[in-house]
Every structure is written in C-alpha cells, then in structure tokens.
Amino acid sequence: GQQLNQSPQSMFIQEGEDVSMNCTSSSIFNTWLWYKQDPGEGPVLLIALYKAGELTSNGRLTAQFGITRKDSFLNISASIPSDVGIYFCARGETSGSRLTFGEGTQLTVNP
Amino acid sequence: DTAVSQTPKYLVTQMGNDKSIKCEQNLGHDTMYWYKQDSKKFLKIMFSYNNKELIINETVPNRFSPKSPDKAHLNLHINSLELGDSAVYFCASSQNRNRQPQHFGDGTRLSIL
Numbered sequence: 001g002q003q004l005n006q007s008p009q010s011m012f013i014q015e016g017e018d019v020s021m022n023c024t025s026s027s028i029f030n031t032w033l034w035y036k037q038d039p040g041e042g043p044v045l046l047i048a049l050y051k052a053g054e055l056t057s058n059g060r061l062t063a064q065f066g067i068t069r070k071d072s073f074l075n076i077s078a079s080i081p082s083d084v085g086i087y088f089c090a091r092g093e094t095s096g097s098r099l100t101f102g103e104g105t106q107l108t109v110n111p
Numbered sequence: 112d113t114a115v116s117q118t119p120k121y122l123v124t125q126m127g128n129d130k131s132i133k134c135e136q137n138l139g140h141d142t143m144y145w146y147k148q149d150s151k152k153f154l155k156i157m158f159s160y161n162n163k164e165l166i167i168n169e170t171v172p173n174r175f176s177p178k179s180p181d182k183a184h185l186n187l188h189i190n191s192l193e194l195g196d197s198a199v200y201f202c203a204s205s206q207n208r209n210r211q212p213q214h215f216g217d218g219t220r221l222s223i224l
Contacts, residue, residue, distance in 0.1 A: 033213075040217070041218070043154070045212050099156065
C-alpha cells in the first residue's frame with residue numbers, strides 16, 4: 001500500500017514548550033486530517049486541511065497542508081498537561097472516504 | 112449526547128467463540144466504518160458502508176462480517192475468534208460529501224483468552 005510516515009513516534013516535553021510533528025506520504029492526496037486520541041477513547045478530529053498550502057489554526061494548534069500535497073505538519077504551542085495523548089495524521093481522497101492513518105505520535109507533557 | 116456509540120465497550124471471550132459488536136450513530140450520516148487498532152496503536156480501516164451498501168472491504172478474514180440494517184447502524188460479527196483478533200475496534204461515521212470528516216466512537220476492547 002501507499003506509505004504514510006509520521007514522526008516523531010514519541011515526544012517527552014516540559015509544560016509550556018512548543019511541539020511539532022509531521023507526516024509525509026509517497027503519493028498526492030486531497031485531504032489531510034489531524035486527530036487526537038486520549039486513553040480509552042476514540043480519535044477526535046483536531047484540524048482538517050483540504051487545499052495545498054492551507055494553514056489552519058484551532059486554538060494553540062496549527063496545521064499546514066504541504067504545497068507538494070505529500071506532507072502536513074501539526075504544531076502545538078505552549079503545551080499543557082492535557083495535551084497528553086496520541087496524535088494521528090490521516091490522509092485520503094476526501095475526508096469522508098477511505099482514510100489512511102499515520103502510526104501516531106505519543107505526546108507526554110511533564111508539568 | 113453520544114454521536115457514535117459502540118457496545119460493548121469491553122469484550123473478553125474465549126478463542127473459537129462468535130461475537131458481535133454494535134455501532135449506532137445519531138449524526139444523520141450516510142457512511143459508516145469499522146477500524147481496527149492493534150497493540151501498537153496502528154489504525155487500519157476494515158469496512159465501510161454507504162447507505163447500507165458495502166463500499167470498502169479491505170483484506171480482512173471472512174470470519175469478519177459487517178451488517179448494516181439501516182444507515183444509522185453498522186454491526187460487526189466475528190466468527191471463530193482467534194488470539195490475533197485481540198484489538199480495539201472503532202466505529203466511525205461521516206457524511207459522504209467532501210469536507211465532511213469522520214467521527215469516531217470510543218472503541219470496543221476485544222480480548223481473546
């Protein structure tokens with residue numbers, strides 16, 4: 001299948017630090033999504049991106065759809081303890097179609 | 112006000128048994144999905160139904176049989192459970208239009224003894 005690489009696999013940071021994670025794909029797609037999964041729960045959508053170059057913010061979160069349409073990054077500024085969780089990127093032809101998920105970035109925030 | 116609800120939340124059973132997981136969404140969506148999340152947290156799509164019609168069927172053993180009685184429900188029946196079936200199974204739903212993201216349930220944790 002087509003590869004989707006997410007990095008880093010895990011991050012350990014101090015409260016207040018900024019965080020960046022990214023995903024790269026071997027193919028071009030029209031949709032990038034970022035989800036967060038808390039322990040014992042399902043993934044929750046954070047940001048959806050639909051256009052190459054699109055930069056979207058959701059509070060302290062900012063994500064961009066790479067201009068090559070093969071990558072995306074997610075930044076979290078001024079991290080807080082409740083940011084702990086697993087962050088997944090996902091890409092697809094449309095957001096409602098078959099999604100391929102990255103392997104996730106496990107974020108730990110030390111108070 | 113649960114949007115996508117799955118039952119049961121936990122399922123512990125013996126190898127060889129047959130079990131079902133149910134999913135219901137009250138979002139008015141027309142497309143529903145089943146995903147499997149393994150022990151390394153990797154999420155992989157298994158099936159998708161649009162208006163009760165199967166549209167995605169990934170390489171999944173035929174012991175897994177999805178059933179959609181109506182567009183608000185998508186159940187997953189698993190025959191002859193094997194140890195490797197232990198995982199968290201997530202149901203999701205979306206509206207089949209562009210820019211309509213998928214919403215996930217809280218998962219069913221299946222453990223095979």
